[in-house]
Amino acid sequence: VGSPKPRHVTRLVEDETIESIRGVLGSGIEAFGLRDDAGVVTVPGGGSVVASVDSVVEGVHFDLALCSPADTGWKASMGALSDLAAMGAAPLAALVALCVPGGTGEGELAVAIMSGVAEASEASGCPVVGGDVSSAGSVVVAVTVLGTVPGGGEPVARSGAAPEDAIVVTGPCGGSAAGLRVLRASTPGTPGRGLRQACTSYCRPVARLSEGDTARRLGAHAMIDVSDGLALDLHRLADASAVGFRLDDVPVAEGATLDEALGGGEDYELVFTLSPSALDGLSTSFGAAGLRPPVRIGTVVADPAERTLEGRPLPRLGWQHTVG
């Protein structure tokens, strides 16, 4: 277990390969991956569902030496639910594909992971309606979530940001990355400073479902969840909207560094843009929903090439919670 690695190895899979995969899937087939957080499926009979899948893999997204099997199930579920939050959708149901190493203890491990899925299911009101368990070389938890936009409203895409929009984040970032750092530095049996907070931030992140719903009702133009790092995810939102941004400031979670806030990922805070006129209602709306006041961090600009923090270019590579 070493220090966080640059994101670009996984980037190779997630961005470039996905563009190739989109080509293979053809023009008649809808979005795969990064264009939006979730796909929208029209259902005969009147409604529609918002659907997304998210996987966590042992040795890539988590390390069973640092978080428990139940934490892993929780994290996988919340990662998928966060995609619904980023569309302003409410959860309807989840399906879980679980792989565990074959042999002794495989059943117990599967049940322990699913107990964390069950906790997340209960916490988010998202029943598990299907699943599949297989033996495999390492643990993989792939969670598909189905959601709905309340009141038949439209989901919030990544592509709607307009020049002059305020850029808002629902809370301080970097807590998960800082938690990972603290967990890695801790010696088993002798808890280090802040270990409890680290465990909570890294092992038990929470999808911001109420925040996403409130942002959508407030008229958010574009929204994304911070799953791979505030910098990278904001670049993706700006790419989808063909705009740039000027960030004035970034709220950093207690105990985290600015680098962790920009590149840490897995905080699942939401970033959204709002017309300046809607800003007035921001604190009131979130307050009325019992939520922390969001933080304005910058402004959307027309030039897609202008993407700065305090006047300096903001790199698009973040870091991820790589293990090993």
Added chain:
Amino acid sequence: VGSPKPRHVTRLVEDETIESIRGVLGSGIEAFGLRDDAGVVTVPGGGSVVASVDSVVEGVHFDLALCSPADTGWKASMGALSDLAAMGAAPLAALVALCVPGGTGEGELAVAIMSGVAEASEASGCPVVGGDVSSAGSVVVAVTVLGTVPGGGEPVARSGAAPEDAIVVTGPCGGSAAGLRVLRASTPGTPGRGLRQACTSYCRPVARLSEGDTARRLGAHAMIDVSDGLALDLHRLADASAVGFRLDDVPVAEGATLDEALGGGEDYELVFTLSPSALDGLSTSFGAAGLRPPVRIGTVVADPAERTLEGRPLPRLGWQHTVG
């Protein structure tokens, strides 16, 4: 690569563990796994979706020495679509969680697998609306499918079989298992007898979507797809319906043995039960839909303990396509 192994190792995961997982998920949470082929989710605004997830894992469900990456993507998709077929549902959309080993060629492998997913998507009219690609120790393809029952009809469960019902299968079984046997015996570069058919049966199975729809319209009481072997899957249907069965005969695919027909799995033929009065319309309905006439293989009986083939007890363990 050896001979097919008894199913019970995977059974431990799929049946016993799933019962434990169902316990963990709690009474407020809907079915996980084997009770039915897919879950049903009511959609606000009207309609409902039938949803299922199915995974294939390298070294467990397939061997890249025997089938191509594209075949693997195809097989994973058809395995999931077969769950919709078994409910009498039509596909609406798919989401794919793909894991490929990291390092050189990982992007190419991901794209090759997805090209098979795209072929299955096109062949079945089921667009891919979401996906996720991760690095992992081995290849995992988890496909979630969403479907709908045409005309707002009810999906066909496993639990509706009634005494006196005829038991019907949509076609001969064992082709996939026989194909695997032929592929294993073949020497690279010197195709053996029947290799083309073996490749088609094992590497390119087809979900019986039209057959499932026709059976549902005809009033099928209970239905299941033959994914793990005719014997095992029929036992599951009988378990869910709390009935027994007497099989008179089983149609065996060309080149396959009776054992392969009973225990081979992955043929994706459908088994359903019908009231005797509906039997008259069977050939006509399937013929009108351009489908092969299904084969009556036996009768449902009231005693759950009576489960026979030609008067002898039919064991519930099948075999699976284990590799290695």
